Amino acid sequence: MTSTTTQDTSVHPSSDPSIYQEYESKWSSLPSDSTGWIQRAKDVAAVLAPDAAAREKANKTPRAEVTLLKHSGLLKIFGPKEHGGGEQPWSVAYQAIREVAKGDGSIGMLLGYHLLWAFSVSILGTPTQIAKWTRLITSQNLFVGGAVNPRDSDLVITSDPNDPTKIVFSGSKHFTTGAAVSDLIVLEGALTSDGPNKGQHIFAYVPTVQPGITFSYNWDAIGLRLTESGSAQISNVVVDWEDALGWDASLKSPVPEILTVPYATLLLPTIQLVFINFYLGIAQAALDTAAGYTRKATRPWPYLSGGERETTSPAEKATDEFYILQTYGTHHAHLLAATALVDRANEAVSELFGAYSHQRENRGGVTAQQRGEVSELIAAAKIVATDVGLKVTSDVFEVTGSRATASKVGLDRFWRDLRTHTLHDPVAYKRREVGRWVLLGEIPTPTWYT
Structure with a gap:
């Protein structure tokens, strides 16, 4: 797993990450306390604000802006300190989202969605999954997107006919905020295989860059234009049962004390x-x-007004x-x-x-x-x-x-x-x-x- 994603720029032009290169060294050290983290978010906003209107009008896929977030360290605000994270609470993360949104609403939204999806394993995952994904996301400074739109039909999840230790996601999502510029995507779907757990929902992280995931780059709303919230097609994306968040891989069932509370x-x-x-x-x-x-x-x-009583x-x-x-x-x-x-x-x-x-x-x-x-x-x-x-x-x-x-x-x-x-x-x-x-x-x- 690497923190580099690729894109066919002939489909939709993207902003140039090199424009923010100076901040990689400028922000090479993470803040040491909550005040510092909020100040870092303010610093990011100060970079984004001056040309926010022009960037929005250009409407390029926000590769550069996500790179700026990576340079800032804000993607790691929750991460364990042992893996290079900040171990900050949600109260600080929420304030950071707010401050970045002051500079550019789209990028504040991208940061917010990333933090939610990066934190999801801590709500839905087993202890082993929490340890695995928080380490990976933090140590590699990964940006996480999501293909979780409840108003769409769920992705279909089937058992892999060639390997009983794996499941397969397929389908499409109309909205996928930030997914096209992400390193990992959270997929969510409903299990269709016969058995007592048919219809149960499963969440899983998967690498963004793979043949089974394609993006339409068709986000064209009146606002939040730099969130890259267009549709995606998911075709035969294979996931290990061990990565089904909150599920027991050996029993192929949800862990009750995790997912039913x-x-x-x-x-x-x-x-x-x-x-x-x-x-x-x-x-x-x-x-x-x-x-x-x-x-x-x-x-x-x-x-x-011209009234007779006007005296000022x-x-x-x-x-x-x-x-x-x-x-x-x-x-x-x-x-x-x-x-x-x-x-x-x-x-x-x-x-x-x-x-x-x-x-x-x-x-x-x-x-x-x-x-x-x-x-x-x-x-x-x-x-x-x-x-x-x-x-x-x-x-x-x-x-x-x-x-x-x-x-x-x-x-x-x-x-x-x-x-x-x-x-x-x-x-x-x-x-x-x-x-x-x-x-x-x-x-x-x-x-x-x-």
């Missing part, structure tokens, strides 16, 4: 909080970018306009409130994971009630982050003026990025979930989106 369902609220943190980063970046533009380029309105003169500067000051003040306050709620959710997830080791015998300690309460907190955070984010990214034009709609300014990308991903799953269902929790004390039944 509430702990195994934490993957879903964890990724929902990934979403929320890059939403928040994008919204904050929109307000900050607009404020910079207002200070530099927005002109005050030269006319008054037109503002001399845009920064004196009452409605501009009011809008910035309101949105800043709302973002502070949203941040406080999201940070509370970040800490809750970290505490839940931190309270239980990833060893098999301790996972049963997480109760359905604990899982449900954290899920409801995350749902509330998603409601607020979505509402505030869409409002902020739309209203920035009210306080920057008509010239700020110029393509070169790029203010529109913030709304486009948020609008694209906030449709991932309807926030209306989150409102209902929280409503049932408030009125009836009901925790949600775990699903692919809850």
Whole structure:
């Protein structure tokens, strides 16, 4: 396994990884504490922000940007220190995602998805699998993508007719965020072989570069254009039973104390909080970018209303306009409130994971009630982050003026990025979930989106 992926650039041009070569040596040492890791994420954002609008317009496959993440060490934020990782909690990882998203929403999203998929073995895997994959991903600085889209038909998993120690994945996925620029892909499918476990779901890591995996490079949404979230075809990809996460290879059955406990369902609220943190980063970046533009380029309105009681003169500067000051003040306050709620959710997830080791015998300690309460907190955070984010990214034009709609300014990308991903799953269902929790004390039944 190596950390180098290849691509036929005639299919879709990719950005040049060499443009960030200097950061390989500049960031050769990993941060030593949580403050340092968050600062590293801010440093990455500072590199990405100046040309984010131009890169988004060019819409090249983000090879260079993933290389920058590798140089930064952020891909290894969870990894064991003995293998060169940071051993940081989710609360720090979430903040890192948010900070990178301030520089470029697409790359913040790629980092978030990588961290979720890299961490998945710690939720779903056996102790042996956890040791194997955390070592490999960390020591080789691998970028992990996923071919896990619940609304598609599952990939079909069959027994290998030539080797009973192996299974075979086949099918297609409409969305595969980051997979085309990854070193490893998480595949997920349903077992179709006859037997008591027919229909059971299996997750597994596989190398990206192999004949059985092809990408369409057909991602062409209005936002998050550099996430390479297009479709993929999976054809006869062979996986060892030993790499079926949470399964007993000898019995060819799921390990009950791993996959049938509430702990195994934490993957879903964890990724929902990934979403929320890059939403928040994008919204904050929109307000900050607009404020910079207002200070530099927005002109005050030269006319008054003309009413008989008008006693004031037109503002001399845009920064004196009452409605501009009011809008910035309101949105800043709302973002502070949203941040406080999201940070509370970040800490809750970290505490839940931190309270239980990833060893098999301790996972049963997480109760359905604990899982449900954290899920409801995350749902509330998603409601607020979505509402505030869409409002902020739309209203920035009210306080920057008509010239700020110029393509070169790029203010529109913030709304486009948020609008694209906030449709991932309807926030209306989150409102209902929280409503049932408030009125009836009901925790949600775990699903692919809850």
